[in-house]
Structures are given as structure tokens and as C-alpha cells.
Amino acid sequence: MGDKASAHPGAAGRAAAADRPSSVRNVVLVGHSGSGKTTLVEALALTSGAVNRAGRVEDGGSLSDYDEIEHRQQRSVQLSLVPVEWNGVRINLLDTPGYADFVGELRAGLRAADAALFVVSAADGVDGATRMLWDECAIVGMPRAIVVTHLDAARADFEEMTAICQRVFGGDDPDAVIPLYLPLHGETGPDGHAPVAGLIGLLSQRLFDYTSGARAERDPEEGHLPLIEEARNRLIEGIISESEDETLMDRYLGGEECDIKTLTEDLEKAVARGVFHPVLAAAPAPENGTQGLGTVELLELITGGFPTPEEREIPGVTTPQGAPRPALTCDPEGPLAAEVVKTSSDPYVGRVSLVRVFSGTLRPDETVHVSGHGLDDQAHEARPLHEADERIGALSVPFGKQQRPVTRAVAGDLACVAKLSRAETGDTLSAKEVPLLMEPWVMPDPLLPVAIQAHGKSDEDKLSQGLARLVAEDPTMRLEQNPYTHQLVLWCLGEAHVDVALERLRTRYGVQVDAVPHKVSLRETFAEKAEGRGRHVKQSGGHGQYAICEITVEPLPEGSGIEFVxxxxxxxxxxxxxxxxxxxxxxxxxxxxxxxYPLVDIRVTLRDGKAHSVDSSDAAFQTAGSLALRECAAASRIHLLEPVAELAVMVADEYVGSVMSDLSGRRGRVSGTEQVPGGTTLVRAQIPEIEIGRYAVDLRSLSHGTGRFSRTYACHEPMPQQLATKILEAEGNGG
Structure with a gap:
């Protein structure tokens, strides 16, 4: 692990295809936006030899060649894979966006990974969303470690940050969150700030000096030892408490000196089991340096302490029709079971699918079976299973914008597959002879609607195809053709998600769209009984038109529809x-x-009428019926009915008051609250849908990113007269 005296692996950092699962580590980097995840990935790539100081590789590629949208927005908006190699182990680093709108990319990274690095900034601390994500990883037992970045910031304090992590992440067992190293500060500069120059290993009591831009190991000075004694003892006790050797604690308490090799092995086992979470520090290499502070230690933690794919449980599988199948193991010789964790479009290559192989071996030029759950464009329910056979094209691993060919991808590894035209994110790839379907991973429900329309005639022709490809790439996006408002609605996770979606439509698929105000599905009904007469009489040579009918309209209870008597x-x-x-x-x-808006919940009674033996017709009486209903409406008060949603809001206890006050201000009726373990409250309310169009954005602000909600249709209710009058006047004025 990182406290070992390790040699630099030389040029082995340029990762090729793995030949066995035991030589693979899949690691997802998690943290809030700006915590330094991407910078850390670049530092690890430099230390491993995958790139040079300028961020370039031998064939000229650049690790920093990100998506053009990321360049413009100055933040990560998609999952990216950077493979490196250290001590003969292939490490797939999965860099995820930290912004909440792109949590779908984050969850894809969690699905593809076997362990997580939580990246926290010493200057900014831990936000609520990161804390919630830690709890989710704990539920599934995913091994986790913590990396503290931005140690050179003015207010950075490693000890304080470690204490925060122990309080936030440690829960009932803060001794499971302990640093393996203590940062060593250099000389204080003119500004009064002392930069971090090295690390002191708590187990080995060795000093790792990074001042030259490369790791140098030496004995600590005499004055350093008192600084680490207390931290070292706490670390040893934490390791022993998680040791599988039950006699070790008794021997330690009896005064026996524990062997460092034994402690290191126990530490690695505890990390791999997900019960011990070491804290490390990291920083980029200085100018002209080849190794960033803490990067060697981190790479050794990943290779020595994080589990191999063989040690992680594989998601359950069935046949595409739902029949159970035996549990799979991470065996390159087993039945093929791989999953598309990300889909993207390249202007030159076309569709590129990032695939995690869970079982078997994926090879080019083979025909595989593609099956997926999919999503219905009209609702949240699963649509009928989609299946197809497709031929695998070239396999490759990405590096920046480059794709490097590989000859295979064994169980546990990740690879990119080009031109899988029928495969969507979340789909399963399996052998044609033994088709399988993996259980889906949890994705957030898109709850921010944006109505769109083609900008021009040329855009109309390409809009349908562009939207279909966009939704196939991103399972956190949903497309709806509303049958009542006749609007095309794209449901997203937030405003930034909307911006990226529309930008991708424009740049990738050449479709310019305009956002228009989103309409909710209102209804109309009669407030009182009314009578009307429809007269349609015309004579213009030949057969005329003659139809008269008299009707009575009266309101009915909600949900009655239209009765005709x-x-x-x-x-x-x-x-x-x-x-x-x-x-x-x-x-x-x-x-x-x-x-x-559609008229509902009325009884129409046909009382009387007149007909002509020659001029009456089906069309004439249809027109008369329509005119009679309109005359009834003119003589009566019409109520507008608005849809009401049943809202379930999950929020941290400290924000319950703000959330309930906000709901009341939106004409919501709180129906109850329920305490949930972990300092969380579930608030249930009924609220008009017209009031929650932007609730996905507003709740995030109210709850500092910790709140989430679900919504289901409850009913239609009369809209307050003041609001209804405004809408009726706007419609009457052509608005």
C-alpha cells in the first residue's frame, strides 16, 4: 500500500488490455464540483507515466481534450474513463461530474466501478450531496477512500478536514476513517503560508519528500516523531479493530509490537471489504515535476487495497423474458454478460458505447445479443423489452479524444465499442446463444420540464432523429409528446442538464430548437346547469343543411367524463x-x-330538435350539437380545472421548515410528515402542477442539494378564480 517503499513503475503507465480480472481495478472518483477530481486524474496519469508533463502521450494525444461543451462551461458534464497502469495493474479511473444535474453520469460510474475515491477540498469541506452519496455506497458495501485536495489553499487544514470526514462519513464508527499519512509543510513564504512539501507515513514512520517534483524517501527528523505518535497509535488501533485475526487486539493491548507487514495486509483487507476508509492527501506535481504529492501513495492504495473485480458481486441476471438465471462470476471463460454504462456520439466514429464486462470476454467481430429495459417516452413505466442482434466492431480504450485499439476485453475490464447502433445506455450485451438481461441500476427521475420546438423548417426534419439519439444516450432524460397540450417536452434533471441537451442537439445533430413556455394539462367544466340551442340551417342551391337541437348541460363529479343522454x-x-x-x-x-382545454365531467341531455326530410344530414347535426354546447357555455360559468400532484419530498431535518413554508407559498397542502432514519424527513403534500414546474431547481437551492422528490398525478381541481380569469383573458386576447 502507499506506506510501502515503492519503486516508480517506469513507462508501464500506458495501459493496454488486461489479460485477467485480478490485474484490473475499477475506481470511480466522486465529489462536488470544483473539488479537484479531474486535476487528480491528470496527476495520477502523470505519475503513472501515461502522460508527460505537458499532458501529452507518445502519439501526440492529450488527456485534456475534453468535450467542447465542457470547455465552454468550464466543468465536467459527462463520465470519462482514463486507464493507467501501476505495478502491472490496469487502473480504470472513472472521472464523474460533480454537478447535481449530471448525477446520471455519476451513477453510471458507480455501476462500472468496484471502489470509490471521495475527493474533498480542504478549502470547501463536504457538501450534503456528497454525504448522501457516501451513505448510498455504504448500503451496497462499496469500498471507499477519501482524498483531500487543495491543501495549499489559504484556509486549508488537513487535520480539521480529517475531523470533518470522521464526523460526516464515520457515523457510529469514526475510527474507520483515519489518515494513513500526515502532510509535512515546508518553509513559510513571504505571504505567511507554508506549502505542503511531503508526507509522513504513519505505519512506516518514513518521510516522503515531493519538493523536487518526484517522490524521495528518507528518515524523518527527530522533531517529526512526536507529531505522529498519537495519530499512528490511533491508526494501528483502527486497523486491529477491523482485523480478521481476533487475537491481534489482545496481543497489541498486551504490549506486543505489531509487524508492519501484518498491519498493512490487514489494512488492505479491511479497505477491500469496505469497513475501513483511509484518508490521503494529494496535489498536482509542481512545474517540471513528474509526480504530484500523494499520487504514488494513492496508486499503491488502489492497487493494494481496492478489490479486484473478482471480489465484487455481479448484478443479478435473467433471460430477456424475465426467467431467472444462475448468478454469474467474474470469469473470462464464463457466459458473456456486459453492460453499456455510457453512450456518446463522435463526429468521426459515430456512436461509441462504453461497456463494462462483468462475465466472459468481449471480442471484435463477434455477434452479440442486445437487450434492455428502456423507458416509455410517454410515462415513467418500463416499455416493452427491446432486443436485437448486433455485430461488435472495433474495441478500444479511450485516452482523451483518442481511441486505442485492443484485441479483447476480459471480465472485469472496460472498453469502448464503436457503432452499436441499437444499444442504449443500460442495455445488456450477451452471447447470441445465451441471451441475458442484467438488473437495471437506479437512475434519478427527470422532473424539470422544458417545452421545445424546431427553430425552422430544416430543423423539423431532423428533430425526431436527434431527440431519439439524445434520449438513447442519456437515461436521465425523458421525451414526452403531450397529447393534451400538443407540446414536445424534454424532461431533465436541472437547468444545466437542459443547456447541455440543447447544445448537443445543435452541435452533434445539427438541430436548432427553441424553448417555449411549458403548459400544464388544464381542463374545463361547467360550474352550473345551462341550456343551449344549436341551429345549423343553410340553403345554397341543391341540397341545403338543416339541423336544430336543444340540449341541457349539468356538471358531474370529478372523474365522470362526459355522459350523453x-x-x-x-x-x-x-x-x-x-x-x-x-x-x-x-x-x-x-x-x-x-x-x-378539454371539457370534462358533464352530462349533456338532448331534449328536442328539428329536422328536414331532405336537407338534414349527419354533418349538419354534428355541427348543431357543437353549436349547442358552445351556446350553453356562453350562458354559464366555466371552471378551469388544474392538475394536482401528490408530492413526496425527502429532505434533511434542518430544512424541513423551509420546505414546508415554500410548499404553502405554492398553494400546497401538506398532508403529513414522517421521520426517516439518518436525520431525514419525508414530507407529503398535494400541490398544483402549475406551481412546481421549476421545483427540481428550487428544492435543490432550498435544501443545499440534499433534497429530492417524486411526483404522481392526484386529480384535477378547480383553479382559483383569480388565476383562471387571467388565463381566460389571455386566451381571449390570443395569448
């Missing part, structure tokens, strides 16, 4: 034309009678 006597309206009147009434109800 025939009470005509004496044949005033011939029997063959009564369905025509009903058809005209229902057609007009679908169009609305006041503001253009």
Missing part, C-alpha cells in the same frame, strides 16, 4: 341523427369551450 320524444330528432349530435358535442368538448 337522449330524451327526445316524438321523433323531433330522427333516431339516425342522435349519434351525430353526440359526436358533435364530444368533438367540441375535446376542443374546449372557453380557453381551448
Amino acid at each position: 337522449d330524451k327526445v320524444v316524438g321523433g323531433a330528432v330522427p333516431r339516425q341523427f342522435i349519434p351525430s349530435v353526440e359526436k358533435g358535442v364530444r368533438a367540441q368538448a375535446a376542443k374546449g369551450v372557453a380557453a381551448g
